[in-house]
Amino acid sequence: xxxxxxxxxxxxxxxxxxxxxxxxxxxxxxxxxxxxxxxxxxxxxxxxxxxxxxxxxxxxxxxxxxxxxxxxxxxxxxxxxxxxxxxxxxxxxxxxxxxxxxxxxxxxxxxxxxxxxxxxxxxxxxxxxxxxxxxxxxxxxxxxxxxxxxxxxxxxxxxxxxxxxxxxxxxxxxxxxxxxxxxxxxxxxxxxxxxxxxxxxxxxxxxxxxxxxxxxxxxxxxxxxxxxxxxxxxxxxxxxxxxxxxxxxxxxxxxxxxxxxxxxxxxxxxxxxxxxxxxxxxxxxxxxxxxxxxxxxxxxxxxxxxxxxxxxxxxxxxxxxxxxxxxxxxxxxxxxxxxxxxxxxxxxxxxxxxxxxxxxxxxxxxxxxxxxxxxxxxxxxxxxxxxxxxxxxxxxxxxxxxxxxxxxxxxxxxxxxxxxxxxxxxxxxxxxxxxxxxxxxxxxxxxxxxxxx
Amino acid sequence: xxxxxxxxxxxxxxxxxxxxxxxxxxxxxxxxxxxxxxxxxxxxxxxxxxxxxxxxxxxxxxxxxxxxxxxxxxxxxxxxxxxxxxxxxxxxxxxxxxxxxxxxxxxxxxxxxxxxxxxxxxxxxxxxxxxxxxxxxxxxxxxxxxxxxxxxxxxxxxxxxxxxxxxxxxxxxxxxxxxxxxxxxxxxxxxxxxxxxxxxxxxxxxxxxxxxxxxxxxxxxxxxxxxxxxxxxxxxxxxxxxxxxxxxxxxxxxxxxxxxxxxxxxxxxxxxxxxxxxxxxxxxxxxxxxxxxxxxxxxxxxxxxxxxxxxxxxxxxxxxxxxxxxxxxxxxxxxxxxxxxxxxxxxxxxxxxxxxxxxxxxxxxxxxxxxxxxxxxxxxxxxxxxxxxxxxxxxxxxxxxxxxxxxxxxxxxxxxxxxxxxxxxxxxxxxxxxxxxxxxxx
Numbered sequence: 001x002x003x004x005x006x007x008x009x010x011x012x013x014x015x016x017x018x019x020x021x022x023x024x025x026x027x028x029x030x031x032x033x034x035x036x037x038x039x040x041x042x043x044x045x046x047x048x049x050x051x052x053x054x055x056x057x058x059x060x061x062x063x064x065x066x067x068x069x070x071x072x073x074x075x076x077x078x079x080x081x082x083x084x085x086x087x088x089x090x091x092x093x094x095x096x097x098x099x100x101x102x103x104x105x106x107x108x109x110x111x112x113x114x115x116x117x118x119x120x121x122x123x124x125x126x127x128x129x130x131x132x133x134x135x136x137x138x139x140x141x142x143x144x145x146x147x148x149x150x151x152x153x154x155x156x157x158x159x160x161x162x163x164x165x166x167x168x169x170x171x172x173x174x175x176x177x178x179x180x181x182x183x184x185x186x187x188x189x190x191x192x193x194x195x196x197x198x199x200x201x202x203x204x205x206x207x208x209x210x211x212x213x214x215x216x217x218x219x220x221x222x223x224x225x226x227x228x229x230x231x232x233x234x235x236x237x238x239x240x241x242x243x244x245x246x247x248x249x250x251x252x253x254x255x256x257x258x259x260x261x262x263x264x265x266x267x268x269x270x271x272x273x274x275x276x277x278x279x280x281x282x283x284x285x286x287x288x289x290x291x292x293x294x295x296x297x298x299x300x301x302x303x304x305x306x307x308x309x310x311x312x313x314x315x316x317x318x319x320x321x322x323x324x325x326x327x328x329x330x331x332x333x334x335x336x337x338x339x340x341x342x343x344x345x346x347x348x349x350x351x352x353x354x355x356x357x358x359x360x361x362x363x364x365x366x367x368x369x370x371x372x373x374x375x376x377x378x379x380x381x382x383x384x385x386x387x388x389x390x391x392x393x394x395x396x397x398x399x400x401x402x403x404x405x406x407x408x409x410x411x412x413x414x415x416x417x418x419x420x421x422x423x424x425x426x427x428x429x430x431x432x433x434x435x436x437x438x439x440x441x442x443x444x445x446x447x448x449x450x451x452x453x
Numbered sequence: 454x455x456x457x458x459x460x461x462x463x464x465x466x467x468x469x470x471x472x473x474x475x476x477x478x479x480x481x482x483x484x485x486x487x488x489x490x491x492x493x494x495x496x497x498x499x500x501x502x503x504x505x506x507x508x509x510x511x512x513x514x515x516x517x518x519x520x521x522x523x524x525x526x527x528x529x530x531x532x533x534x535x536x537x538x539x540x541x542x543x544x545x546x547x548x549x550x551x552x553x554x555x556x557x558x559x560x561x562x563x564x565x566x567x568x569x570x571x572x573x574x575x576x577x578x579x580x581x582x583x584x585x586x587x588x589x590x591x592x593x594x595x596x597x598x599x600x601x602x603x604x605x606x607x608x609x610x611x612x613x614x615x616x617x618x619x620x621x622x623x624x625x626x627x628x629x630x631x632x633x634x635x636x637x638x639x640x641x642x643x644x645x646x647x648x649x650x651x652x653x654x655x656x657x658x659x660x661x662x663x664x665x666x667x668x669x670x671x672x673x674x675x676x677x678x679x680x681x682x683x684x685x686x687x688x689x690x691x692x693x694x695x696x697x698x699x700x701x702x703x704x705x706x707x708x709x710x711x712x713x714x715x716x717x718x719x720x721x722x723x724x725x726x727x728x729x730x731x732x733x734x735x736x737x738x739x740x741x742x743x744x745x746x747x748x749x750x751x752x753x754x755x756x757x758x759x760x761x762x763x764x765x766x767x768x769x770x771x772x773x774x775x776x777x778x779x780x781x782x783x784x785x786x787x788x789x790x791x792x793x794x795x796x797x798x799x800x801x802x803x804x805x806x807x808x809x810x811x812x813x814x815x816x817x818x819x820x821x822x823x824x825x826x827x828x829x830x831x832x833x834x835x836x837x838x839x840x841x842x843x844x845x846x847x848x849x850x851x852x853x854x855x856x857x858x859x860x861x862x863x864x865x866x867x868x869x870x871x872x873x874x875x876x877x878x879x880x881x882x883x884x885x886x887x888x889x890x891x892x893x894x895x
Contacts, residue, residue, distance in 0.1 A: 004587070004588040004591045004592070004596070004598075005587075005588065005617075005618060005622065005623045007591075007598055008587075008617045008618035008622075008693075008695075009618045009619075011597075011618070011693060012617070012618045012693075012695060021684075023680050023681075023683050023684045023687075024683075044676070048680055063749070066772070067729050067730075068729060069708075069712055069716075069720070069728040069729055070728055070729075070776055070777070070778040071773045071776040071778065072715075072716075074715050079711040079712070079715050080707075080708070080711070080729075082711070083707035083708075083711055084707075121471075121474075124470070124471075124474060129474075131470060131473070131474055131477070148840060149844055149866070150478050150866075151475070151478040151479060151481070151482060151843070151844060151866075152840040152841075152843045152844050153839065153840050153843070154838075154840040157807075157825075157827075158810065158823045158825050159825070160730075160733070160746045160748075160825070162733055162734070162744055162746045163744060163746060163825055163827055165744075166735075166744035166827050166828075166829045166830060167827065167830055167835065167838075168830070168832075168835060169830050169831055169832035169833075169834070169835045170663065171735065171742075171744065171829050172829055172830065172831045172832070173661070173662030173663050173832075174645070174659065174660075174661050174662035174663075175659075175662070176654075176655065180737070180742070181647075181655075181724075181725065182725065182735055182742055182829065183645055183646070183659060183724070183725060184725070184727075184734065184735070185641075185645075185661055185665070186641070186644045186645055186708075186727075186728075187644065187706040187707075187708040188706065189641075189665070189702070189705065189706050192705050192706045193665075193668070193669065193672070193705065196669075196672055196673070196676060196705065197672065197864065197865060198865070199676060200512065200672065200675060200676045200679060200865075201865045201867060201872075203676065203679040203680055203683060204490040204491070204516050204679060204867075204870065204872075205490070205867065205869075205870065206683055207490055207491070207679065207682055207683050207686060208488070208490040208869065208870040210683065210686050210687070211686070212488070212869075214869050215869075216867055216868040216869035216870065217477075217481065217867070217868040218865060218866065218867050218868070219478065219481060219865070219866035219867075220865050220866075221844065221846075221865075221866075224841070224844065224846050224861070224863075224864045224865070225864055225865065227835065227841075227846060227861040227864070228861050228862075228864035229663060229664065229665075229668040230663055230832060230861060231536070231546050231547045231550050231664075232663075232832035233832050233833075233835075233836055233847060233859055233860065233861050234546050234549065234550045234858055234859060234860050234861075235536060235539065235546050236832060236833050236836065236859075237836075237849075237857065237858045237859035238539070238541060238546065238856070238857075238858050239539060242831055242832065242833055243536055243832075245662055246662065247654070247659070248654065248657065248658075248659060248660050249660075250631075250632060250633045250660065251536040251537050252534045252535055252536050252545075252547065252632075252664075253534065253631060253632075253633070256631070256633055257633070258633070258637060258642060258657060258658055258659075258660060260657070266637070266642070266643075266657060266658050267637075268633045268634045268636070268637030268638075268642065268660070269633075269634075270631035270632070270633045270634060272502055272530070272534050272629065272631050273502045273530035273533070273534070273629075274530065274533075275502075275530065276502075276629055296530070296533035296534075296538070297533060297535075297538035297540055297545075298538065299538070300533075300535065300536075300537055300538030301537060301538050302537055305537070328628055329624070329625060329627060329628050330627075332627050332628070332629055333629060334614075334628065334629045334630060334631035334633075334634045335628065335634060336614070336634035336635075336637045336638035336699060337637065337638070338637045338638075338642050338643050338658045339637065339638050339639070339640055339643060339709075340640070340643040340644075340709075340713070340719035340720075341640060341643070341644070341708070341709045341710075341712050341713030341716070341718075341719040341720055342713045342716075342717070342718050342719040343713070343719070344639075344640045344703050344709040344710055344713055345709065345710050345711075345712075345713025345714040346713065348621075349615065349619055349620075349621035349622075350700060350703075350710075352619045352620070352621075353616055353618070353619050353621075353622075353697065353700075355697065355700045355703070355704055356703075356710050367711075367714070368710060368711065368713075368714035369707065369710055369711055369714075370700075370703055370704040370707050370710045370711075371704065372677075372704065373669070373673035373676075373677075373696070373700070373701070373704040373705055374673045374674060374676065374677030374694050374695070374696045375616070375677075375694065375695040375696075376677055376680065376681060376692055376693075376694050377692045377693040377694070377695075378681075378684065378690060378692035379680070379681070379684050379692065
């Protein structure tokens with residue numbers, strides 16, 4: 001029989017992704033959301049083929065267009081924004097104006113999904129909430145995302161990823177014992193993880209609708225999504241004790257930690273099972289340890305875990321990290337070197353796998369970004385284009401979807417119902433790019449802009 | 454109609470709409486009596502010593518799938534992965550917490566007899582989740598390429614550190630998975646911890662105090678599985694899904710990849726600060742740590758006003774004045790804010806911010822900014838918060854075997870097909886008879 005890894009190489013071959021079908025082709029998403037929490041849920045659908053129309057306020061745009069690390073823009077754009085917004089259509093409509101609202105209602109008629117993450121109740125107050133849009137389109141699936149959800153006394157309390165981390169208890173968990181220093185989880189993971197939960201609920205709702213024909217309303221509280229991932233509540237309810245912070249170890253595994261190797265690298269090592277503990281003991285040449293700690297529960301007791309931590313720390317400090325990795329492969333216990341941003345972006349394994357994608361964009365040229373978190377052999381997720389300047393798809397969407405004429409569009413422009421960028425980086429095109437020649441931006445309604453089909 | 458009357462009419466209508474919405478939302482909080490999205494879907498979880506697999510299976514079970522946890526007679530070693538060895542009747546806390554709506558079958562896929570029954574089960578299944586070394590199931594002839602022959606609709610989810618294809622996957626196939634190694638390999642640990650000028654070990658990479666690696670992998674496996682089920686519903690075709698936990702964090706948040714590429718170097722560790730937003734972190738108050746978020750310029754101005762710090766506004770006016778790229782500089786601002794926050798209790802600070810925000814929201818132009826201050830909650834504080842109580846975010850159980858305990862549940866509210874926890878149970882082999890009768894007799 002063919003070697004397993006040749007079979008899987010063929011099965012998942014990233015170079016074939018383009019030829020494979022997209023699950024959500026034909027699904028239209030009206031994306032009213034901003035920053036990360038809502039947009040990432042909509043983007044996950046776009047990654048698998050949905051047509052996501054992102055609505056932004058003319059001349060201002062999504063706040064996250066200016067969300068750049070250390071103030072550094074890239075080709076007049078935010079790389080963070082690209083990652084959250086790729087494959088979307090950028091329509092800039094002022095939904096507070098009656099004509100703007102009319103456009104949104106028209107879009108809602110044929111949309112399958114709506115996503116918003118304003119403060120609770122805001123979308124309703126603006127006339128684009130579930131109660132209003134579901135009257136136009138009863139089959140619509142409508143996802144509202146907020147830090148505390150749409151219901152309950154805290155619903156009007158404003159939020160950010162930081163507040164979700166603070167409210168759920170997450171912030172109190174990371175750091176060293178006996179210090180007063182806390183660390184928030186970086187990179188707005190308090191938005192990304194709940195946003196992915198939002199996407200999961202949307203996919204479930206789409207599945208449900210496929211079978212029953214029914215749309216529905218979804219109330220996602222990002223703090224609740226974070227709380228779902230913590231064993232601390234259950235631990236507290238059983239022991240009446242809080243799980244205190246433990247720095248760089250994992251109290252569910254012993255030994256476990258991030259250690260410094262002989263060659264000065266940081267190596268994470270953990271033992272989750274009795275089998276793995278035997279493997280580590282024999283790799284260390286300390287088989288007597290395996291005999292001493294046969295039972296997993298016994299091994300995890302604080303005094304024993306402490307002893308094993310010291311033994312592991314000592315062992316790692318005497319070996320080069322490559323040696324430890326080899327022993328782990330050979331014997332079978334979890335080990336990984338700590339990888340930093342540069343290593344990850346340039347990692348051969350990730351590039352070969354398609355977890356890191358070198359993408360050639362029509363406007364921004366080469367960009368390197370992550371591939372899908374899960375690789376699907378038949379309907380893989382993909383990147384088709386990066387984010388675009390504010391209002392880039394105005395013509396494309398309005399002509400193609402509603403058959404508006406050039407005159408009608410000019411009139412909407414004049415009335416400031418639709419709009420574009422000004423001279424600020426974040427919303428304008430890169431300096432080298434000639435917008436006049438762009439077939440999508442100047443869409444004529446004659447099938448131009450094929451790149452987007 | 455006069456202007457006043459018209460306004461009144463709008464207000465009345467809006468008031469009614471608001472009440473209706475409140476009622477609608479209140480009804481959504483409880484999932485009881487509503488249909489389940491994955492009703493009729495059968496999912497097998499044969500994952501071994503890997504919580505990503507268990508978590509993925511639980512999420513499907515919460516959305517209504519019939520999930521069968523398949524274990525060897527001695528049980529999945531995951532049962533014993535628990536903080537400090539704390540367990541109830543031999544079941545660890547994480548395993549108990551994830552034991553939602555599942556069936557438990559003893560079946561040893563390592564034996565030929567076990568595999569015979571396993572194949573019969575797979576013939577009736579929609580989803581399979583496994584976490585063995587890559588190629589292990591295939592060598593037992595129960596891998597994707599064999600099972601998809603007899604059940605072309607099968608959605609086969611495999612979770613490992615380095616995936617099912619590429620040379621690395623092959624080379625590292627026998628390396629087991631864990632949460633901390635996932636955090637380290639996927640770019641989380643490198644970006645937490647204090648700046649390199651700090652003493653060791655505080656300047657080292659730091660692990661998150663939760664299973665972020667395993668929960669991300671589990672969630673992405675479930676999401677991939679759900680997407681594949683939509684495709685199956687349309688075409689009847691299944692597929693294989695490959696999740697690599699060594700990539701969990703990097704592919705979820707993206708930053709390690711896109712920053713590593715555009716900056717052509719790794720970010721330094723910057724401790725309690727944020728790379729983009731400021732103020733956006735925590736400060737000391739009279740009685741504990743408060744989280745403060747006031748990053749937009751108008752939020753920042755509002756924060757200065759309530760902390761009586763207006764005199765420094767000129768120096769730190771714009772977002773880009775407050776970008777923490779020079780740490781010494783941002784520590785100055787940190788100190789200026791802390792000198793004020795320390796004068797108040799956390800609830801005083803919370804009230805000051807709230808009052809200001811309410812006033813700003815009522816103002817005609819709403820330009821007043823929204824400074825947010827909140828006491829950092831411990832999990833036990835969160836459990837006592839009436840807001841989560843009203844939203845039924847926690848579910849209590851009083852069980853014959855496990856006694857009283859609480860789990861976080863009901864994590865997303867859906868008006869028509871919400872997830873839910875129907876029962877918690879996990880005795881080894883507890884549903885053997887049920888499963889044999891339902892799936893293995895014929």
